[in-house]
Amino acid sequence: MMKKAIVFAVAAAMALTACSGGEKTAEVAVESETTAAAQGTEAEKEAEKSVGQEEEPGKKVGVSLLNSTHVFYNNIQKSMDYTAGEMGWSVDFQDASGDANKQLSQVQDFITKKVDAIVIAPTNSAGSKSMVELADQAGIPVFTMDIKSDGDVVSHIATDNYKGGELAAQYLIENILTDKTGTAAVITYSEIESCVDREKGFTDYLEKNAPDIVVADIQNYSGDQQKAADVMQNMLLKYDNIDAVFCVGDPAAIGALSSITAAEKDTKIIGYDGNPEGIAEIKKGGNWVADVAQDPEAIGKTTMEAVEQYINGTNPEKEILIAPYIIDASNAE
Structure with a gap:
């Protein structure tokens, strides 16, 4: 009888142990299922988030450059493209080739494509006003760089060109006509407001600081290097002596140099x-002694940052000026 009782007790204990083990196994299974479900939910959320990010496109900016063959604009384009890439944006670059009608067509195309913003380096300050108005009517913000427009744009980003003209005049006084007397000339680009600012900065500075330096002639080269050569040749024939010429762009300086060299004159050039x-x-140590340098990389980067700022809801400064500086034999590299 005692043996039967012991056997029964052991069997009961084994039964209880089996049930207890079964409960633990069930708990582990439930936990595993819960964990797997949770992990699945998190994975789904991450997948949804990833899909959402892929579906949200970057902004697109249309840019019409005055002339893509100019090194200055090439460097602006590279800077804008790099900055846009960092933002996850894309840029549609177009070359106006100095043609106002071509630039108008490009702006109209940007409007048709519904870009998020338009940036123009105008071929003509007055002529670009209608382009700005067209974009404004379409609800697309317009920015200008390097050259101002007569239209009302969000922001204009450029070199401080008036200051650049002053730097050229200051260099002339301090390094060429140090006695503050002599004869100078200017080859300008009257169709482009930024170039007129350079001319004005130069003449104003001389008038205030060296009134005995005579600006004998100011001639327009209209962005044509050969015309600059012709203009310089005519000046050299017209005047007995021209000590220095300020050229508002390097293409003008290249044209002027060819005529000065051909005439075997000692006229100094500031480009x-x-x-x-x-x-x-400049490094050769010849007639071309100095250049007012712009910073196209900074202009490109700052322009893209101004566009981004506006699209994100904050108005940038109406005019953002980048400081120029002098390059001469002491720092030419």
Whole structure:
């Protein structure tokens, strides 16, 4: 009888142990199912988030450049493209080739494509006003760089060109006509407001600081290098002596240099842009002695940042000016 009782007790204990083990196994299974479900939910959320990110496109900006063959604009384009890439944006670059009608067509195309913003380096300050108005009617913000427009844009980003003209005049006084007397000339680009600012900065500075330096002639080259050569040749024939010429762009300086060299004159040249051709001539130690340098990389980057700022809901400064600087034999590289 005792043996039966012991056997029964052991069997009961084994039964209880089996049930207890079964409960633990069930708990583990439930936990595993819960964990798997949770992990699945998180994975789904991440997948949804990823899909959402892929579906949200970056902004697109349309850019019409005055002339893509110019080194200055090439460097602006590279800077804008790089900055846009960092933002996850894309840029549609177009070359107006100095043609106002072509630029108008490009702006109309940007409007048709419904870009998020338009940036123009105008071929003509007055003529670009209608382009700005067209974009404004379509609800697309317009920015200008390097050259101002007569239209009302969100922001204008450029070199401080008036200051650049002053720097050229200051260099003339301190390094060429140090006795503050002599004869100078200017080759300008009257269709482009930024170039007129350079001319005005130069003449105003001389008038205030060296009134005995005579600006004998100011001639327009209209962005044509050969015309600059012709203009310089005519000046050299017209005047007995021209000590120095200020050229509002390096293409004008290249044209002027060819005529000065052909005439075997000692006229000094101060250019404007800081392009490689100018720097190479300065390093030779010849007639081309200095250049007012711009910073196209900073202009491109700052322009894209201004567009981003506006699209994100904050108005940038109406005019953002980038400081120019002088390059001469002491720092030409």
